[in-house]
Amino acid sequence: MAQTGVRVDPYTNFNFLVELDGIAQASFMECTGIESVTEVIENRQGGQNTTVLKAPGKTTYSDLTLKWGLTDSTELWEWRQAIIEGRVLRKNGSIVVYDLANKREVVRWNFVNAWPTKWEGPAFHATGHETAVETLVLVHEGITRAV
Template identity: 40%
Template sequence: MATGERRDPYRSFNFIMEIDGIPLGAFSEVSGLTSEGDSVDYREGTDRKNHVRKLVGLRKSANISLKRGYTQDKSLWQWYGNIVNGVPDRRNVTIVLLNEAREPVLRWHAENAWPNKIEGPSFKASGSEVAMESVELIHEGLTIDV
């Protein structure tokens, strides 16, 4: 990096989503890119100190929520329909953050994801908002590529 060159943070509105490597854009909001773990208390009978050790326990990831303006694309509803009908349809989902030149800079991968909840738009006769749909994805692990 040249001296004096700016390092502006990336903008949160500049992202795309891919399902099994296929770009599926037009989402206005993504949340839940969270991973955490539990600690396990452990103590051996031969420990001299009277306290427990903290060991690394199981990892868990939050559900990913996606929101987008309602369009004629019914792929999310079809995917949800597969799950409802007992079809084991798990897919890998990638959220890609883009820089100002629309080039990928970070990727979050959610493995073996499936839609647990889907929500159609709310209607209001006096409103002028865009009709929004949302979907909640459950997955088996979140990783990041930098």
């Protein structure tokens, strides 16, 4: 619990790392889709005409989308290619947030049994000057917060 009079700043969204079993990809510029949703099951009971009882149903997890600047690294491409060839290689991973000094891990989400469902190559523009960005979408079977 926070102490009275002690300032607690929220963490920034740019100082993060994505870890994937056995893949040494450098850093990612974006990671989105950290989300879970539990369906609502509505039940009407006799004698209670003014309200509907609500209970939790199954929980689903959103796909994780990773974006990074194009390099000569092929590890993520090869992982996606294995899926296309029918070799499902599931990996566990983590999304880790660090403090501003980049010395201390402050938040970690662990996801399990992930595999790439979509790869998107960079868009090229003859007059552009932005970084060429690749995108990989991962499906997974659950995410938990560890810190």
